[in-house]
Amino acid sequence: MPQDRRPRHGLGFTVVAAIVLALAVTIGMVAARLSTNGAVTRSPMAQSPGIVSQPVDSQTSTADLTAAANKVVPGIVNVDTQLGLQNGEGAGTGIVLTSDGEILTNNHVVEGATKISVTDLGNGRTYPATVVGYDRSDDLAMVKLSGASGLQTAPLGNSDRVAVGDAIVGLGNAGGTGSPTAAAGQVTGLDRSITASDEAAGASEKLTGLIQVAANIQPGDSGGPLINSAGQVVGVDTAASQGFRFGTVSTQGGGEGFAIPINKALTIAKQIQSGKSSSTVHIGRSAFLGVTVTDADGGALVRNIVSDGPAEQLGLTPGDVITGVDGTTIGSALELTDAMDQHHPGDTVTLKFADQSGQAQSAKTKLAQGPVG
Helix, strand or coil: CCCCCCCCCCCCCCCCCCCCCCCCCCEEECCEEEEHHHCCCCCCCCCCCCECCCCCCCCCCHHHHHHHHHHHHHHEEEEEEEEHHHCEEEEEEEEECCCCCEEEECHHHHCCCCEEEEEECCCCCEEEEEEEEEEHHHCEEEEEECCCCCCCCCCECCHHHCCCCCEEEEEECHHHCCCCEEEEEEEEEEEEEEEEEECCCCEEEEEEEEEEEECCCCCCCCCCEEEECCCCEEEEEEEEEECCEECCEECHHHEEEEEEEHHHHHHHHHHHHCCCCCCCEEECCCEECCEEEEEECCEEEEEEECCCCHHHHHCCCCCCEEEEECCEECCCHHHHHHHHCCCCCCCEEEEEEECCCCCEEEEEEECEECCCC
8 A cells, every 4th residue: 555654753773782872874775766767777697796895804805705695696586666656666686585486575675566577596587476475564575486496595594693793795686787786894783773764665664683784785785685704694685874984883885784684584484484464464465545645643644545446435535534444543654554464455444534624434445456565
């Protein structure tokens, strides 16, 4: 359901650690969102990823990190999305978990997608794909390729063994070019919490338990692997802030990045694979009300109505304020999104709203199938 979810105040991050750092910066989710008229030109896939920053310790050479990245290249994919209701395109990365095409990526890579195509770097083939499920709160999603078999899976490591100072390399579809690009760096923090913003989607999410790295993570790298010097995936790249100095650590290549530990990501992936929904995990297709909303006092303010959608059929108009869904009180645009995550296409829900005169209304409507998330 497309929603205009305004970023929370500050758009900064709070580090949860023994030392509290007084530093506010903008952390952006790193999927590349491309306008329909301004999509990047795809270049042929590189046979070897290019390390774009220098190694950060004397024990790990550029050659070592290049070799580590090359071990993982056949086990990643490029994820390209069409954002039909936004009239745009998106590009990101994914990690191959199974030979028949189960892919781990970020939720924000596929959010809003009306069509998904995935190119496997191991065999060069492109497949149509659907979202199996997603966890918005942890920014993870599982995608299934249609007709895939014999794919090379990514070598997975143990994120519990990651330590500050470890040499790492991030790998992904930087810039949406289609060529795997690697960025070397160093682990600078563990168990970090941030508020990450996706400017294109107008969304902001609180993410916790992250690995922080000094590495040039770029738009398009979202959903790609964070790799240790042994060539094992220890994290899923999810957010970055470009060009700042963090504490006493000068960032490598001008950027700071954050990754979801692979152990945590795999726990969520297994829940999605098992088909078990929860308060945070949505399984299957997304329900669609057909509105864009923003925060309002006491609810979610309707800004636009999608033609022929459930909201229009119900008689909602711009300026109405949605206040409840099936007994759940709605106090903001984000709360409406969370409530919709508990439903599926075809569900009939009772919608409560206040019309422009302030009069309370209540009516039932059947939810349609909409874009992812």
